[in-house]
Amino acid sequence: MVVxxxxxxxxNLDDEIVNQMLRQVGASSIAELFSDIPPEFTLRxxxxxAEGQPEATVRREVTRLLSRxxxxxxxxxxxxxxxxxxxIPAAVESxxxxxxxxxxxxxxxxxxxxxxxxxxxxxxxxMCDFLGMQACxxxxxxxxxxxxxxxxxxxxxxxxxxxxVAESVGPQRLEVIRTYVEPMGLGLRxxxxxRRTGGLDQRSLEENLTxxxxxxxxxxxxxxxxxxxxxxxxxxxxxxxxxxxVVGLDPTSLSVLREPGSYGADVVVGEGQPxxxxxxxxxxxxxxxxxxxxxxxxxxxxxxIGMTTTKDGAERAYCxxxxxxxxxxxxEHASSNICTNQALLALAxxxxxxxxGKNGFAKLGEVILGNSHYAAERVGEVPGVESxxxxxxxxxxxxxxxxxxxxxxxYMRLSRRGxxxxxxLTKHFPGIGEAGAYCVTEVHSSEDISRLVDTLKEVL
Amino acid sequence: xxxxRQARWDEPLISxxxxxxxxxxxxxxxxxIEAWKEGRNLLPAxxxxxxxHLPEIAELQVLxxxxxxxxxxxxVETGTYPLGSCTMKYNPKVSEMxxxxxxxxxxxxxxxxxxxxxxxxxxxxxSKMLTEITGMDSFSLSPAAGAQGEFAGALMMRKYLRDNGxxxxxxxxxxxSAHGTNPASAAMGGFRVVSVASDERGLVSASAVRKLLSxxxxxxxxxxxxxxxxxESEVGEVSxxxxxxxxxxxxxxxxxxxxxxxxxxxxxGFDIVHLNLHKTFATPHGGGGPxxxxxxxxxxxxxxxxxxxxTKSAEGYHLNYxxxxxxxxxxxxxxxxxxxxxxxxxxxxxGATGLDNVSSLSVLAxxxxxxxxxxxxxxxxxxxxxxxxxxxxxxxxxxxxxxAMKVAKAxxxxxxxxxxxxxxxxxxxxxxxxxxxxxxxxxxxxxxxLLNALYAKLERGELEDVPKNTSxxxxxxxxxxxxxxxxxxx
Numbered sequence: 001m002v003v004x005x006x007x008x009x010x011x012n013l014d015d016e017i018v019n020q021m022l023r024q025v026g027a028s029s030i031a032e033l034f035s036d037i038p039p040e041f042t043l044r045x046x047x048x049x050a051e052g053q054p055e056a057t058v059r060r061e062v063t064r065l066l067s068r069x070x071x072x073x074x075x076x077x078x079x080x081x082x083x084x085x086x087x088i089p090a091a092v093e094s095x096x097x098x099x100x101x102x103x104x105x106x107x108x109x110x111x112x113x114x115x116x117x118x119x120x121x122x123x124x125x126x127m128c129d130f131l132g133m134q135a136c137x138x139x140x141x142x143x144x145x146x147x148x149x150x151x152x153x154x155x156x157x158x159x160x161x162x163x164x165v166a167e168s169v170g171p172q173r174l175e176v177i178r179t180y181v182e183p184m185g186l187g188l189r190x191x192x193x194x195r196r197t198g199g200l201d202q203r204s205l206e207e208n209l210t211x212x213x214x215x216x217x218x219x220x221x222x223x224x225x226x227x228x229x230x231x232x233x234x235x236x237x238x239x240x241x242x243x244x245x246v247v248g249l250d251p252t253s254l255s256v257l258r259e260p261g262s263y264g265a266d267v268v269v270g271e272g273q274p275x276x277x278x279x280x281x282x283x284x285x286x287x288x289x290x291x292x293x294x295x296x297x298x299x300x301x302x303x304x305i306g307m308t309t310t311k312d313g314a315e316r317a318y319c320x321x322x323x324x325x326x327x328x329x330x331x332e333h334a335s336s337n338i339c340t341n342q343a344l345l346a347l348a349x350x351x352x353x354x355x356x357g358k359n360g361f362a363k364l365g366e367v368i369l370g371n372s373h374y375a376a377e378r379v380g381e382v383p384g385v386e387s388x389x390x391x392x393x394x395x396x397x398x399x400x401x402x403x404x405x406x407x408x409x410x411y412m413r414l415s416r417r418g419x420x421x422x423x424x425l426t427k428h429f430p431g432i433g434e435a436g437a438y439c440v441t442e443v444h445s446s447e448d449i450s451r452l453v454d455t456l457k458e459v460l
Numbered sequence: 461x462x463x464x465r466q467a468r469w470d471e472p473l474i475s476x477x478x479x480x481x482x483x484x485x486x487x488x489x490x491x492x493i494e495a496w497k498e499g500r501n502l503l504p505a506x507x508x509x510x511x512x513h514l515p516e517i518a519e520l521q522v523l524x525x526x527x528x529x530x531x532x533x534x535x536v537e538t539g540t541y542p543l544g545s546c547t548m549k550y551n552p553k554v555s556e557m558x559x560x561x562x563x564x565x566x567x568x569x570x571x572x573x574x575x576x577x578x579x580x581x582x583x584x585x586x587s588k589m590l591t592e593i594t595g596m597d598s599f600s601l602s603p604a605a606g607a608q609g610e611f612a613g614a615l616m617m618r619k620y621l622r623d624n625g626x627x628x629x630x631x632x633x634x635x636x637s638a639h640g641t642n643p644a645s646a647a648m649g650g651f652r653v654v655s656v657a658s659d660e661r662g663l664v665s666a667s668a669v670r671k672l673l674s675x676x677x678x679x680x681x682x683x684x685x686x687x688x689x690x691x692e693s694e695v696g697e698v699s700x701x702x703x704x705x706x707x708x709x710x711x712x713x714x715x716x717x718x719x720x721x722x723x724x725x726x727x728x729g730f731d732i733v734h735l736n737l738h739k740t741f742a743t744p745h746g747g748g749g750p751x752x753x754x755x756x757x758x759x760x761x762x763x764x765x766x767x768x769x770x771t772k773s774a775e776g777y778h779l780n781y782x783x784x785x786x787x788x789x790x791x792x793x794x795x796x797x798x799x800x801x802x803x804x805x806x807x808x809x810x811g812a813t814g815l816d817n818v819s820s821l822s823v824l825a826x827x828x829x830x831x832x833x834x835x836x837x838x839x840x841x842x843x844x845x846x847x848x849x850x851x852x853x854x855x856x857x858x859x860x861x862x863x864a865m866k867v868a869k870a871x872x873x874x875x876x877x878x879x880x881x882x883x884x885x886x887x888x889x890x891x892x893x894x895x896x897x898x899x900x901x902x903x904x905x906x907x908x909x910l911l912n913a914l915y916a917k918l919e920r921g922e923l924e925d926v927p928k929n930t931s932x933x934x935x936x937x938x939x940x941x942x943x944x945x946x947x948x949x950x
Contacts, residue, residue: 007548009552010821011900015823022833025824025827028829031819036690036846037723040696043723046617047592047593049812050808051811058808065580068578083756087487087488091522095526099537101747103744104745105546108880109534111876111932111934112927118473119529122473124805129514129947133527136946176789179743182788184650188710268948279569282794284796285628285793288602308936312933321940328639328640329640330639332646337641339606343746349473354474354515355485355519356485357485357517358513358514359516360483360484370502374493386616388520393504412572415574420571422568426798446490454547
């Protein structure tokens, strides 16, 4: 080791300190501490990585690289599909940047970690109310892994070999589900969507609901932004066939839409990113995972926080509960392997929901509903564009079909004019023609929408 | 011994702060669109939800609530946090500042690649750096955490073996000292777990492994250094034996903080590696997460990596989804990108020499702290003559069970976090201590003195009623393990 202190992160990087420590340890050198590494594995050269740079240099260099990415305010983003542009209240950012939260870890010692425990308990409680569920874990990696773990859980609970997935779910999530269930030998069958409304095709559901089916995963609103008008009927059919209904969702939709608990969902999964979490090129985000009752809660993956008391019974207190489902106790018999989760993002969601509250959140929903419908109508004014493509009611996102242009070309041409939107649907849904997806939220003004419309006219 | 009083607020639940007629945020509205909405019904009534059950609280009161909670939370920036196997080191502030750039925060994962060249270039370089650090051939940055990396590893083993006549190989060897995620990930990947008993040194011996190998063996998961903080000195022989039996070697990188620039899993014979970037590469642990668990492989397995993999061509950087034998996708979108960025910043800040210093000093710190402990009070149970790497596991001596828990709770009373307790399962009354390289010698002295003093108190029966100085006293976890509900009614 070349000692060349001082260093801001390495307070003992100093010859005198190192020698003092070595003397105490009874070693003659740092190398001696590593002498148990067999010689054939000892790296005898320096790593081929550049030498360290001062903070100021790193900040300048990396910020410069990041500035090469196209991002608001220089670009307008109308992309959705599981990650959506939303405004993050300044107070949320202030709360999640409290170092007491973000530089702590899993609250293994609850007495000294009541802060994050209570916050996560509040997240779970807010989510349960909001989703109409009885139990919610304190986070999964993202929507896709939540959906995949939900499918695994349902198949395990029902002990059946086939699972149904609506064709209209996010294709990326379907891919993750496939990855996760492959080793279980679980068969996946897709349920078609109605080409006119964009909603679930009930006949296709009935045809597929056979005795070996453990359940159905569908999204509401689905990948096209279409709200499932038949959600109640769908869940009823799944239940009648002895399966579990797993619903995936964007939580902002519940500002105006019926909560899944009200139409009988057994498991709810979703993406918490719109609740105060930056898009961050895909993560870290927040996988929501909630279940109907305490029975299912005992089969759930992930950490759960519960309310209890101090031993003397005098005070309210919080700690991790039902840990006997988890890998650190049950090892290969655990309900999942998840350990590190997305706790900080659950804190963001809890603070976001607390700030917006009943009034702000309801208002947000109305604004998104208005802005997205306004945009769909305006985009429909562009010659040769069918918007919205589907007749079913929609929220926040909608699909459009282009007359003569390729969806991929439209998406690329828009981006070269500073508009990120029209993510091509054609590749995953070839049956619907040359179509693209748009997402419009509270961050978009009528001017932004006019710019989108004008640019579409240019590029089509 | 340092005096300490954690903040103690009788802070109600957020829902209990609600009063009708308040809000903490007003969403923006566009007058033109508001006017357009007049008289239109955008949502059929039967799809509308009933009343929203969310609290109504003003902004300052929400901030106070969460700020008070934060004061009742111990963290790395509060004090010594030597939680074994978690690498609770300092996370550079500058990385937080950089990650707040619009070019990170506000970029969408479905943007065209050509609009993302800055970040993709960073990720390409990060993949190369991790490849160099581990001695692997290529990396996929997708896994969101170490456990997801392990799952990816198990799936790659499975698919590779099936492609190469090993479809019947359904057993994975996992040492008894391994993290719980190892057996859990192997099981999720469709394998049976065969536990390997550590020997009296606390190590996995090649002879023990050989006895368990068969035509059913798919591979072995090994953590080096292991959870006792010991370098698995027979790892070369173990690798050879597993390979000869037709299996693959998986490296759990949770403890890589000990080996940066010292030794590389690729050179030891591992085929698959995951790294916990939030541990070794200094990204904040977020009260439980997020992390990132990139997975690297040797050339033989690179066609099995989870998609996407970041590649480079004459045109620029790409996210390659076209990997024919890939196990598929693990995340809805790319990766925990903002965590990857922080790890990249950390590697830039430290550089080759700095990373080598990190491992030197983390190992020195663990051995130093261990040497300061009273060996009668805190004996080593295994490998007594061996040097520790980045962490050490001691036993709290005594005939009464529960000593480790009492000492752990007592530590909290002095403004320090406890080590990991009762893990690994192979050590009775275990305290697993990982001080990391970012603690000063003074803090290590203080922690060791404290532990020694607490043992004396334990013997005198003075640790029955601790902690006293934390926000709440000892919690009734038995009652909590039989919850009637995981939410509050209000």
